[in-house]
Amino acid sequence: MQYNNIFITIATVNFDNLVNFYIQLLEQEPKNLIPDVYAEFQISSLCLGIFKPKQNYESEFAVNTKSSLSLCLEVDNLESAIAHLQSLGYPLPGDISTASHGREIYTYDPDGNRLILHQSH
Structure with missing residues (x-):
C-alpha cells in the first residue's frame, strides 16, 4: 500500500478555544478553516487538523x-x-x-x- 500523506487531528468540543490557542502558538492562521467544524494548519511537512465531532460522537472523543x-x-x-x-x-x-x-x-x-x-x- 502506498500512502500519500499522514496527518494528525485533534477532536474537541471547545473548537474556537483550541483553534485560537494553536493560531497563537504556531503564529499562523489555519490553511483551511470551516468555522465551528474544522481547522487545518500546515507546519513544515506536518498537517495538524482540529475538528469538532458531530454531537452524537462527542463522548467518543472525550478528553x-x-x-x-x-x-x-x-x-x-x-x-x-x-x-x-x-x-x-x-x-x-x-x-x-x-x-x-x-x-x-x-x-x-x-x-x-x-x-x-x-x-x-
Missing part, C-alpha cells in the same frame, strides 16, 4: 488525560518557545529535562493534550 499520544514541537530555541507559550498565558509544569536527543519540557493545550517542546542538541 483522556492519560493519553499516550504527544504532539512534539521541535524548536530552535527552547527558552524562546517557553517564553512565547507563557506570554499566551500558559504556565509550564515542571522543569526542562535533558534526554539523549536534546532538551525538552512538557506542557498541555487547553483541552489537556500533551505537548512536548523539544530542542535537539
Whole structure:
C-alpha cells in the first residue's frame, strides 16, 4: 500500500478555544478553516487538523488525560518557545529535562493534550 500523506487531528468540543490557542502558538492562521467544524494548519511537512465531532460522537472523543499520544514541537530555541507559550498565558509544569536527543519540557493545550517542546542538541 502506498500512502500519500499522514496527518494528525485533534477532536474537541471547545473548537474556537483550541483553534485560537494553536493560531497563537504556531503564529499562523489555519490553511483551511470551516468555522465551528474544522481547522487545518500546515507546519513544515506536518498537517495538524482540529475538528469538532458531530454531537452524537462527542463522548467518543472525550478528553483522556492519560493519553499516550504527544504532539512534539521541535524548536530552535527552547527558552524562546517557553517564553512565547507563557506570554499566551500558559504556565509550564515542571522543569526542562535533558534526554539523549536534546532538551525538552512538557506542557498541555487547553483541552489537556500533551505537548512536548523539544530542542535537539
